[in-house]
Amino acid sequence: MRSFVRRLTAAAVSLLCTGTVLTPPRASAAEAACQDLNIPVSLVDVPLLGLKDQTMYGRLCVPPGGSRTLQLLVPGGTYSSAYYDPPGLPDTRSFRKAVNNAGYATLAVDRVGSGRSSKPLSELLTATAQANVVHHAIQAMRTGAVGPRFEKIVLVGHSLGSATAIIESATFRDVDGVVVTGFTHHVAPLTVMPTLAALSPAALDPKESKVVGLDAGYLTTLQGMRYAAFHSPGPYDQQTIDADEATKDLIAPGEIIDAVLIGLVLPYSRRINAPVLLAMGEKDNVFCGPLATDCSTAETLRQSETASYAPEAHLRTFVVPDYGHSINFAPNAPLLHTAVTTWTNEMIGH
Template sequence: MIGVGFLTSPMQAGASESCRDLNFPVTLTAVPQTMYGRLCVPTGGANTVQVLIPGGTYNSSYWDIAYSPETRSYRRAMNKAGYATVALDRLGTGRSSTPLSVLLTTITEADVVHQVIQQLRSGARGPQFSKVILAGHSFGSGMAIIEAATFHDVDAVLITGLAHRINLGGTIPVFAATLPAILDPKFAGSGHDPAYLTTLPNTRYDIFHKPGPKVDAAVAFDESTKDTSVHTQAIDLFSLGIILPYSRLIDKPVMIALGQDTVFCGPLATDCSSAAGIKRTESLYYSAAADLHTFALQGYGHAINYAPNATEYHNAVREWADRKVGT
């Protein structure tokens, strides 16, 4: 596995970037694993790479949505802005290896991402980058918080689909819409043990996209690319990544982007009505070193890359990244 390192056949993704598949050798609590990442580099190269972590029951496709990619592909937007990207499949999802679920926690997965970042900085897998922006969505944002706060090896952190104040009523439908992955024909014979979960068929619009408009083709892509997660990951996600202010240990610039998220937004939760509202409710959880910047995407729910107006959020990230890190 280590000898292979990465797949060497480059593949053109568009006029302004080239992409290839990378397989990162990592260890998960001393057990060898492989984490898959899709590397895309702008023509002419880049000094900065954005490492992109998807959320629960998502994989790397969340960052490169094939439906209306000119609007919904975060990867494409960042490549056009001059940033390289590595969209990861979390362990147990996509083309990454599938470990025993008991080994997967937010902390152990954050450690695995740390290993990937070290390989990107050193050039151990081929490409080498001097600066790293770590970006997460939902559960992936919890991993990003813990990674950045623990290892201090990134230059900035983007948090999407996650906040410290939770709308408890909004979490119930999400957990209720899951079943063991082995009971879903999509994952039959995939090697997932019974603790791996996925979403029930035709539930993703209600739990991830509302109150946004229902665009059938976009939702169909989301359903077709759904993946797995493990509920035990929520234990340290909620305790360390959300409830405790562990995020105050992050000492690099942080940006938070939220839609009208039913899990995190509400009168007794996070004020997602505006960027100022998000900053007011989230600033307690970050130090002055984080220089917190916020963005509120109007008219959509949890999975903001799917929003018809996602370019507004992508542009806001680009402007922030240019100011704080640069390409």
């Protein structure tokens, strides 16, 4: 307990260095009301003849009393919407519940090609196509086409989902804020290999090979590779790894290619004109370390990334201590949740 308090204090000091004051999220006396949505979308910006031929699944959860602000949550590659509310783990690992308890609605989606969303030909899937899909989902949530109507939308991404969020918000400029997690503008060449080596054809996986409609291009992670790929060198917890393995999902190679070209090389993120919060694991093996991004503190992260964002982004940064890439699974994930809800309170509002 004392160790947790010390880490919470350190995180508060870290956020103060970037101009944000930590305040506890609002408590909720009742559970959020949740419903499943199937949103008509398209992989192209302007669908042919106006037809949206794909479906994006999302789990919409609205806190008691409602909310004018929605956080749209986009998971990373080989993850589904379960990343934001992992089944079988304590509520402290639920990003969704923390945001709902702070008074905000959430829509956790499955990227097209994963989860309960459409499974088109894998060759059609790119990070840009996913950005078009998310754009259509944002339009639907702003107009109330598939459920409640929201006045403000914060786009939240993790890893590949963050690349999608960057491309979407930089292209369409239709959101009020962006939360980027598990993604910077420098890949860690010395430590990224376990993550890349973990990928294998989904057709060879006992679980994913049972998904109907997959072609040979879809990938997932090899069995037993989740810790090395996404959590190392954070503490190993068997319950956490089992939950991650049980909910692993799919990715298409094309999503990685233009995520790197557009998200990392250009950097396209300088077109974002909404406030941005960037959160990373201190020991993220995909993006942090020597020859990559300095994620040792919020301030070093800000210094490493500030040139990749325009002044209009008012870039804020946060670091989850002692964990790897998939920070919502960290034992100290509540630090991340508090950082996001506090930033949303200050920059966006209810």
